[in-house]
Amino acid sequence: MMEKTLEEYQSWVSQIRAALIDAFGAPEWREPLPAIDELVSTILSQNTNDTNRDVAFFALKAAFPDWQSVMAAKTEDVIDAIRPAGLANQKGPCIQNALHVIAEHNHGEINLEFLHAMSRDEAREWLISLNGVGPKTAAIVLQFAMGIPAFPVDTHIYRVTGRIGLRPSKMSVEKAHPYLEERIPEEAYYDLHLNLIRLGREVCGARKWHCYRCPIQDLCEFDNKNMTPD
Template sequence: MDIDIRELHRDLVSLHERPDPAHTTDGVRQLLGTILSQSVADAQTARATHALFEAYPDYRAMETAPHEELADIIEVAGLKNQKAARIQRALTAIRKETGGEYTLMFLANQSTEAAQSWLTDIKGVGPKTASVVLNFHFEKPTFAVDTHVERLAKRFGLLDSTASNKRAHTELNELVPDDLKYSLHVLMITHGREYCTAQSPNCANSVCQTYCSCPACDSLDTS
């Protein structure tokens, strides 16, 4: 089935309502929070982010903190050593790029591709993390592909089932119109959490019945 992206977006809006705009005010905080969110649930991300910003008075203190201390503070987010290293590498890269400031505003006037390239040059910052920062903070036209988005894209036939995450980013960024990138990203995450879950999906909804080809949807009696 060939999927019309605008029709899918329309149907997701009908089911979940249009998401509110989400322009964050601190791009560095957005970056660090997104690093903490890698491979972990939202509740743990929120707790780790709160603990991180409670523990240190500023970004310089985070960058120069002993690695083990920082890792213990964010432990609830999982992969504490890797994420602590990524946070400190990111802060160091930002400080060196800006000549001593902790701001990402130098990315504002760069092209989406150049800004994405700068962020992903930081070890541990992949295309999803970069896309979230650029879309949510700078409103640049990037489409972040997390586990929910990738799962739905494959079940809905937007991606081949064998597509890698890297290929998913490339293909979906080409497929999704710029004006829908933020909204569709949020809507697909919402749908993936509420209905089209990884295990035991609830397919009794209009979007899944129209677009989804997962085994649970295929087994529904639509007669």
């Protein structure tokens, strides 16, 4: 990856962003979930697909009338409700522990509004202190549910940004979060996050990458481009 000044890097990001919007469109802002719902949904999403996550999330909501009830429930009942998401034996206790910690911090209330009184970094660190919550989950809650700018790095974004050259190729995913967040303009977080995920799913796959039909092939610094149609 060629060394770039911040100005050059952000100009490059702007070109990538524009090309992805031309190819995929500008993602519409979705109605945000309540922050606790987003937190639980994102914990459920770990190591599974969106369909299984949603089935488990709605099963949990159907089984219990509110988050207080989930917190107070027998752990095995929570586990049974979320089995479609996989790793239920790990995710169930994590969800209940998170709800307990939030309630204890917030005078018995289960919401995350108190994070608005913190800086972004403080809010992120508070969320990461919860068992089962890493940088990606914290960033998703901040960006999508609380309107606090953050740039989540999931598997697709980690892979694609490494290939494009937006981050050093050997950088860990933990270091990729602050690296990208510090360099990508905040106004680009939402659409760039979603369009890079789409690029990773449809074009720049883990095992196969189809550079010949990539909308940013001329902006990508990947050395091993596949320009041969299947």
